[in-house]
Amino acid sequence: MSSRARFTADETRERILTVAEEHFRRVGYAKTAIADLANELGMSSANVYRFFPSKSAICEEIARRMLDQCHGLLRDIIADRTASAEDRLARMTMTLHRFNKAQFFDERRLYDMVEAAMTESWPVIKAHLDTLVALFAEVIREGMAAGEFIVRDPIEAATCFKQCHVSVFHPTLIAHCAFDEDLDEQTARLTRFAIRALKA
Amino acid sequence: MSSRARFTADETRERILTVAEEHFRRVGYAKTAIADLANELGMSSANVYRFFPSKSAICEEIARRMLDQCHGLLRDIIADRTASAEDRLARMTMTLHRFNKAQFFDERRLYDMVEAAMTESWPVIKAHLDTLVALFAEVIREGMAAGEFIVRDPIEAATCFKQCHVSVFHPTLIAHCAFDEDLDEQTARLTRFAIRALKA
Numbered sequence: 001m002s003s004r005a006r007f008t009a010d011e012t013r014e015r016i017l018t019v020a021e022e023h024f025r026r027v028g029y030a031k032t033a034i035a036d037l038a039n040e041l042g043m044s045s046a047n048v049y050r051f052f053p054s055k056s057a058i059c060e061e062i063a064r065r066m067l068d069q070c071h072g073l074l075r076d077i078i079a080d081r082t083a084s085a086e087d088r089l090a091r092m093t094m095t096l097h098r099f100n101k102a103q104f105f106d107e108r109r110l111y112d113m114v115e116a117a118m119t120e121s122w123p124v125i126k127a128h129l130d131t132l133v134a135l136f137a138e139v140i141r142e143g144m145a146a147g148e149f150i151v152r153d154p155i156e157a158a159t160c161f162k163q164c165h166v167s168v169f170h171p172t173l174i175a176h177c178a179f180d181e182d183l184d185e186q187t188a189r190l191t192r193f194a195i196r197a198l199k200a
Numbered sequence: 201m202s203s204r205a206r207f208t209a210d211e212t213r214e215r216i217l218t219v220a221e222e223h224f225r226r227v228g229y230a231k232t233a234i235a236d237l238a239n240e241l242g243m244s245s246a247n248v249y250r251f252f253p254s255k256s257a258i259c260e261e262i263a264r265r266m267l268d269q270c271h272g273l274l275r276d277i278i279a280d281r282t283a284s285a286e287d288r289l290a291r292m293t294m295t296l297h298r299f300n301k302a303q304f305f306d307e308r309r310l311y312d313m314v315e316a317a318m319t320e321s322w323p324v325i326k327a328h329l330d331t332l333v334a335l336f337a338e339v340i341r342e343g344m345a346a347g348e349f350i351v352r353d354p355i356e357a358a359t360c361f362k363q364c365h366v367s368v369f370h371p372t373l374i375a376h377c378a379f380d381e382d383l384d385e386q387t388a389r390l391t392r393f394a395i396r397a398l399k400a
Binding site: 159166170172173197 | 360363373393397399
């Protein structure tokens with residue numbers, strides 16, 4: 001029985017993604033070729049291409065999973081309804097900031113893959129940004145119902161709330177100013193400011 | 201009398217800056233060498249270097265002047281004290297957005313010089329950001345005095361107010377999303393949101 005036959009198509013897809021992510025972190029996205037991954041997987045490049053038409057498609061799937069993981073963290077915070085809407089928004093912004101920052105400053109970095117995803121996989125990023133607005137809007141609506149917030153249009157408010165934090169959410173901007181100041185404090189300050197706008 | 205002798209040192213400095221800016225707009229910053237400028241000026245490269253130690257130093261001076269021009273536009277708005285603080289803040293954010301956007305979408309672009317300035321001339325950019333905070337704080341203080349705004353710390357409020365607009369102020373972000381949506385409307389929406397925070 002050949003090694004190839006031991007894996008189902010789904011398992012092979014998973015193996016490719018796991019090996020690719022590990023490789024991107026270790027070697028860098030730009031410096032990795034499909035042939036490198038195929039080599040590490042003991043597969044031919046042609047076989048890898050049967051699962052993913054391009055390196056970009058692999059990057060897109062890894063980015064999608066990372067972002068799903070991020071949304072999971074935010075949903076856990078939203079689900080803690082013992083906390084006020086204001087507190088949950090503050091925990092969400094800090095979580096998002098730290099999640100995005102970790103892509104750059106963890107020991108094993110995915111920086112250039114994240115940059116590539118933002119250029120090459122815009123639909124995935126766009127869906128992520130829409131999800132963020134929906135999640136913020138959910139908490140803002142709960143805050144309205146609880147009398148914490150006075151907001152006319154929760155989707156517009158959530159859009160602005162998210163947008164106000166671009167300097168601490170956007171990977172490129174985090175990378176530029178990460179050594180300048182305490183970004184956690186900047187995140188908290190921006191959230192306090194933006195929450196005032198929800199209460200006005 | 202040689203052509204060289206016809207110009208004072210200050211005049212030569214000006215000529216270098218004028219020719220350099222024109223050249224950067226036409227050819228691009230990255231593609232321009234000091235030798236190209238020297239050639240156009242009818243000077244030796246060594247002579248250009250007597251005035252500016254590097255292309256980066258020329259870029260820095262052009263960026264400084266552009267930013268001074270931008271601050272002038274904002275100061276004109278601030279000086280119109282017939283308008284409310286809120287109205288002046290809204291005019292300032294729109295002016296800043298359009299000024300930064302113009303660097304990318306005007307017929308003759310300085311895009312790559314702006315990018316270079318943000319990397320190579322960070323002190324000039326940092327001074328610009330500090331000036332923006334000071335200008336916003338001035339109007340916020342006037343709004344406090346007029347009973348328009350309720351703010352504890354006008355510098356912190358001005359910092360947050362500016363930061364909330366990063367997505368429509370930051371050249372790189374403007375360049376990324378300029379074709380996505382109506383950025384003027386996004387600017388106005390963010391300003392309305394941020395002004396609510398000043399009133400809370």
